[in-house]
Amino acid sequence: MNESGCELLPWDSEFFGVRIARASGERADSVRVAAIREWCTAHQVDCLYFLASLDDPVTLAALCTPPFKLVDLRVTVACPIGDKSYEVPSSVVIREWQPRDLPHLRAIASSAYTDSRFYFDQRFERALCDKLYETWVEQSCRGQADFVLVAEHDQAAAGFVTGSLRGSAGEIGLIGVRAQLRGRGVGTALMQSALERLRLRGCTQVELVTQGRNIGAQRMYQRLGFVTQSIKLWFHGWFSQRGDSIG
Ligand SMILES: CC(C)(COP(=O)(O)OP(=O)(O)OC[C@H]1O[C@@H](n2cnc3c(N)ncnc32)[C@H](O)[C@@H]1OP(=O)(O)O)[C@@H](O)C(=O)NCCC(=O)NCCS
Structure with a gap:
């Protein structure tokens, strides 16, 4: 790792069509920010992601200044799992995903995650933000997640949830419900x-990440027994004008 602690992100850069890098660590002061600027200029970086600690005033002072912009609170919540089984209401049909679901899952994913930092930033092309989540759900179905469950309504997918297990630690990746069917218990049943x-x-423990502004999702997780593990701050620093005209 170089002095600035930054590295290029080839997948993100190719996907969004701008050069993207990420800073390591969660802290920065004015000296580090100067080193980051120098590195980003030398490497023609358009956008830098920085995931910052919430509890360090020096870091916040260094990052709450252009070209950095606060774009999200990254909220991690966790839920212990005991011996008691989860009852799924019989009114909601839930099953494994099937290849015929994919167009529906892509459609749900492409419009569900407008609370995420990519949309909030407004410098990433909106159609690409939609495609990011379409790609994510598709890759989850193709094996990146251990399972993808689908809630069915009128013989079509009404929502989905993806999950993975590493040892005894579980993770929920993505959950989404078709906009017209929200607020009827589908999301809770999927969870x-x-x-x-x-x-x-x-x-024995399940974790997931949500956005500070996604109060609806947080309320659903809280009702299911999830409690906050950590809150971190996502900053994006734009070092070029690229992406200025899109939104
Ligand atoms: C979050 C989400 C999966 C919840 O699914 P749902 O089927 O609406 O959830 P339920 O009907 O089981 O309701 C559970 C809670 O979610 C809340 N909720 C969240 N978003 C809602 C929405 N758009 N419409 C209605 N209720 C919503 C409900 O208010 C309810 O909480 P409350 O009883 O305190 O009011 C769904 O709203 C969704 O797909 N949102 C967009 C994608 C997203 O944000 N995913 C989570 C990313 S971490």
């Missing part, structure tokens, strides 16, 4: 099914 699946596989 209960995923938690039960993880429990039966020996999971």
Whole structure:
């Protein structure tokens, strides 16, 4: 790692069509920010991601200044899993994903995650932000997640949840419900099914990440027993004018 602690992100750069890098560590002072600027200029970086600690005033003073912009609070929540099984309401049909679901899952994903930092930033092309989540759900189905569960409504996918297990630690990746069907218990039923699946596989703790501005999702997780693990701050620093005209 170089002195500035930055590295280029080839996948993100290719996907968004701008040069993107990420800073390591969670702290910075004015000296480090100067080193980051120098590195970004030398490497023609358009956008730098910085995930910062919330509890260091020096870091906040260094990053709450152009070209950095606060774009999200990264909220990690966790839920212990015991012996008790999760009851899934029989009114919601939940099953494994099938290839015929993919167009529906892509459609749900491409419009569901407008609370994320990529949309909030407004310098990433909106169509590409939509495509990011379409790609994510598709890759989850193709094996990047251990399972993808689908809630069915009128013989089509109404929502989905992706999950993975590493040892006894479970993770929920993405959850989304078709906009017209939200607020009817589908999301909660998907979560209960995923938690039960993880429990039966020996999971003792499940984690997931959400956005500080996503109060609706947080309320759903809290009702299911999730509590806050950590809150960190996502900053994006734009070092070029690229992306200025998109939004
Ligand atoms: C979050 C989400 C999956 C919840 O699914 P849902 O089917 O609406 O959830 P439920 O009906 O089981 O309701 C659970 C809670 O979610 C809340 N909720 C969240 N978003 C909602 C929305 N757009 N419409 C209605 N209720 C919503 C409900 O208010 C309810 O909480 P409350 O009882 O305190 O009011 C769904 O709103 C969604 O797909 N949102 C967009 C994608 C997203 O934000 N995913 C989570 C990323 S971490």
